[in-house]
Amino acid sequence: MAKRKTKYVCQECGYESAKWMGKCPSCNSWNTMVEEIEASAVRGRGSFSSGTQTVSKPESITSIESQKEPRITTSMKEFNRVLGGGIVLGSLVLIGGDPGIGKSTLLLQISSQLAGKEVPVLYVSGEESTRQTKLRADRLGIKEDLLYVLSETNLFDIGKQIEEVRPSFVVIDSIQTIFKEEVTSAPGSVSQVRECTVELMKIAKSNGIPIFIVGHVTKEGAIAGPRLLEHMVDAVLYFEGERHHTYRILRGVKNRFGSTNEMGIFEMKEEGLREVLNPSEIFLEERSEGTAGSTVVASMEGTRPVLVEIQALISPTSFGNPRRTATGIDHNRVPLLMAVLEKRVGLMLQNQDAYIKVAGGVKLDEPAIDLALAVSIASSFRDQPTNPDDIFVGEVGLTGEIRRVSRIEQRVQEAAKLGFKRVICPKNNLDGWSYPKGIQVIGVSTVQEALEVGIIR
Ligand SMILES: Nc1ncnc2c1ncn2[C@@H]1O[C@H](COP(=O)(O)OP(=O)(O)OP(=O)(O)O)[C@@H](O)[C@H]1O
Ligand SMILES: [Mg+2]
Numbered sequence: 001m002a003k004r005k006t007k008y009v010c011q012e013c014g015y016e017s018a019k020w021m022g023k024c025p026s027c028n029s030w031n032t033m034v035e036e037i038e039a040s041a042v043r044g045r046g047s048f049s050s051g052t053q054t055v056s057k058p059e060s061i062t063s064i065e066s067q068k069e070p071r072i073t074t075s076m077k078e079f080n081r082v083l084g085g086g087i088v089l090g091s092l093v094l095i096g097g098d099p100g101i102g103k104s105t106l107l108l109q110i111s112s113q114l115a116g117k118e119v120p121v122l123y124v125s126g127e128e129s130t131r132q133t134k135l136r137a138d139r140l141g142i143k144e145d146l147l148y149v150l151s152e153t154n155l156f157d158i159g160k161q162i163e164e165v166r167p168s169f170v171v172i173d174s175i176q177t178i179f180k181e182e183v184t185s186a187p188g189s190v191s192q193v194r195e196c197t198v199e200l201m202k203i204a205k206s207n208g209i210p211i212f213i214v215g216h217v218t219k220e221g222a223i224a225g226p227r228l229l230e231h232m233v234d235a236v237l238y239f240e241g242e243r244h245h246t247y248r249i250l251r252g253v254k255n256r257f258g259s260t261n262e263m264g265i266f267e268m269k270e271e272g273l274r275e276v277l278n279p280s281e282i283f284l285e286e287r288s289e290g291t292a293g294s295t296v297v298a299s300m301e302g303t304r305p306v307l308v309e310i311q312a313l314i315s316p317t318s319f320g321n322p323r324r325t326a327t328g329i330d331h332n333r334v335p336l337l338m339a340v341l342e343k344r345v346g347l348m349l350q351n352q353d354a355y356i357k358v359a360g361g362v363k364l365d366e367p368a369i370d371l372a373l374a375v376s377i378a379s380s381f382r383d384q385p386t387n388p389d390d391i392f393v394g395e396v397g398l399t400g401e402i403r404r405v406s407r408i409e410q411r412v413q414e415a416a417k418l419g420f421k422r423v424i425c426p427k428n429n430l431d432g433w434s435y436p437k438g439i440q441v442i443g444v445s446t447v448q449e450a451l452e453v454g455i456i457r
Contacts, residue, residue, distance in 0.1 A: 008033040009190050014228050036191055037184040069257060072169070072210070075113045078265060078275045079106075082237060082250050084258015087169070090208040091257065092201050094175075094229065096215040097239035102248055102268055103214045104128070106239060107171045108136060109272050110212075114169050115144035122167035126153040126177030126187075140272040153187065155180045155196050159203060167209065172200065174214035175229075188216075197232050230254060241268070248273065263417075286359070289388035293380030295454075296391050296420070297372035298411035299364045305407070305414040307391065309359040310369065312376035314352045322351060328358025329373065330365060337374045337396060344400030345448050347381055368405040370396035371424070374447055375454050384455050389421035392454060400447045404428040412441060424454055 008017045011034050015026035023030050071086030080086045083093070097103045104125070111121040121144075125133050130151045137143075148165055152158050155178050162170060172178060176188040178196045185191045197213070204211040215229065230236050235255040241248040250264040265276040287294065293312045298305050310329075317323070324334045334356055338349045354377065358364055371394035379386050393411055395403040405411075408429040415423050416436040427443030435441050444450040 005038040006035050007038055009036050009185075010034075011190050014190050014194065034185075034189065036189060072114065072117075072119060074110050076110065076264075076275055077277070079110060079250065082252050082262045082264045083235065084252075084255055084262070087210045088234070088257045089210055090205050091210050091234040092197075092204045092232070093210070093212045093235045093237065094215050094233045095212060095237045095239055096217050098217055098241075101239050101241055102266075102273060103239055104133075104173050105136065105140070105268075106248075106250070106266070106273055107173060107212055107214065108133070108142065109140060111147055111169065111171055112137070112140070112142040112144050115147035118146065119169055120146045120148070120165065120167045121169045121171070122148045122150060122162060122165050123171045123173070124150045124152055124158055124161075125173045126151070127174060139270070153177050153179060155199055159199070162203060162207075162209070170204075170209055170211045172211060172213045174216060176216050193229060194232075197229055201232060247276065287388070290385045292383045292385045293376050295372040295376045295379065295386050297364070297369045298391050298393050298415050298423070299366060299369050300407055300411070305411045307414060307418055307420075308364065310364075310372045310376050311357045311359055312373070312380045313355040314349070314377060314380040317351050317353050323353040323355075325354070326356040328364060329356060329369065331356075333370065333373065334377075336398075337370060338377060340396060340398060340400055340447065341374060341378055341381075344446070345378065345451065347378060349377070349381060352381065367395035367403075368393050368411075370394060371402060371447070371450055375450060378451050379455050382455065384457055386454050387422070387456060390454055391415045391420050391423045392425075392450070393423065394426045394444070394450070396447055402426045402444055402446060402450065409433045412436060412439060415439060424450055 008020050009015070010024040010026060010029070011032045012024060012029045013027035015024050017033065020035070021033050024032050069088045071088050073080050073086035095103055095107070108123065111123050115121045123133065128151065130149045133149050148167065150158070150161055152161070158178070175193055175196060179187040179192050180195050180199060183191050183195045200211050200213065203209065213233070234257065236253040238251045238253055239248060240251065246268045248266045248268055250266065252260040252262055254260060266273040267276050287309050293314070294309055296307055296309050298307050324331065326334050334354055338354060341347045342349045356373065372392035374396055375386060375392050393405055393408065395405055397403050404426050408425055412423050413436050416439040420439065422440045422442060424442050424444055427445045430441065430443040442453055444453060
């Protein structure tokens with residue numbers, strides 16, 4: 001018998017090596033190399049979609065007929081928007097999210113809505129039995145005949161069922177449970193996930209069926225499996241939410257057919273997910289408007305803008321040394337900004353305690369939050385509130401100047417989307433882009449100016 005060849009594959013990035021290593025030389029992560037048996041040269045039952053591909057020839061770009069990609073729309077407006085206006089035929093979409101956040105619920109609801117519109121749907125669950133899926137469907141009030149449920153993990157058999165049922169929409173819940181026979185490693189390993197995704201992509205493209213794949217999320221919050229997975233699919237969506245809240249956010253991280261600035265907000269209820277059409281209210285819900293010391297900043301979290309409230313409490317020191325504490329931001333920024341406010345604006349802060357908090361337990365680490373922080377401190381010190389419809393963005397320099405920030409357009413768009421009326425931002429950021437409708441963008445060049453615009457006397 002021939003010796004079985006093995007290789008070590010990094011479960012983070014897919015790097016392959018003949019030897020085991022403690023640290024992956026490609027992505028520098030520790031203890032991620034896992035032994036996998038190399039795929040044998042003998043093919044198994046064969047690739048499901050082989051033979052359906054045609055040989056393509058290069059064409060001149062002008063000779064290609066231009067057409068809008070055909071889309072199917074669901075009755076969930078928020079969902080359509082995140083996808084850029086509906087589900088594109090033949091697209092492969094990955095949905096990631098923490099355990100129990102509601103991925104299966106969302107996709108089952110979408111499936112039922114489509115089935116209700118005479119679109120045959122195949123819902124493949126590798127994690128739950130058909131009876132379990134039925135239980136959830138009963139809770140959600142789903143009774144569509146055209147919604148077919150399959151509990152299966154073998155990709156070949158799934159492919160066969162797709163050919164038989166001829167659905168116009170397929171859900172695979174989840175990619176980590178599906179396996180391909182020819183690949184010898186366990187389901188969920190890098191090779192399995194990669195191979196299965198490639199196969200699903202072929203099925204999607206050659207039949208024009210949109211396929212949604214559920215992906216698990218690692219401790220760090222990335223979709224489990226290689227980064228490669230995100231490159232292969234047409235769109236990547238994240239379904240997120242706070243453990244203690246019923247609200248869920250669906251965000252596009254990548255989309256080949258639309259913008260990734262969109263987000264959809266849902267509320268988890270007993271009878272399933274309900275769209276929230278007025279999201280700004282949720283974010284403002286817990287904010288005490290019109291109180292001194294509170295501002296909202298549009299901060300970038302990776303490539304996405306998030307709107308967060310920054311609170312400051314400034315009160316006279318009763319002991320010798322004033323206290324400066326900060327949660328959610330680098331605490332070195334606080335004395336620095338207080339010194340700038342003291343020297344450039346003339347606020348007497350040296351005998352004041354300062355407590356800073358980023359609401360909601362978020363951590364912010366970019367300089368663009370400086371301005372909001374400075375305005376919060378000044379507002380609390382003077383006991384004068386800021387306008388609840390304002391957003392502050394900008395880096396503060398040591399001379400009190402407001403410096404340019406990156407991705408201003410995205411931040412302003414997010415602010416506009418959530419119903420804010422004014423953005424106070426660096427003057428240098430004003431040119432070269434167009435503002436969204438319904439929002440006023442005010443450029444300021446010093447902290448003093450920002451305080452004059454932002455604080456209500
Ligand atoms: N009776 C109920 N009333 C309200 N909410 C419920 C009820 N039953 C379940 N849920 C919500 O649904 C969530 C589970 O949803 P779902 O199974 O779709 O999540 P998932 O993301 O698919 O999880 P997994 O990662 O385990 O597949 C629960 O965490 C809970 O918030
Ligand atoms: Mg699930």
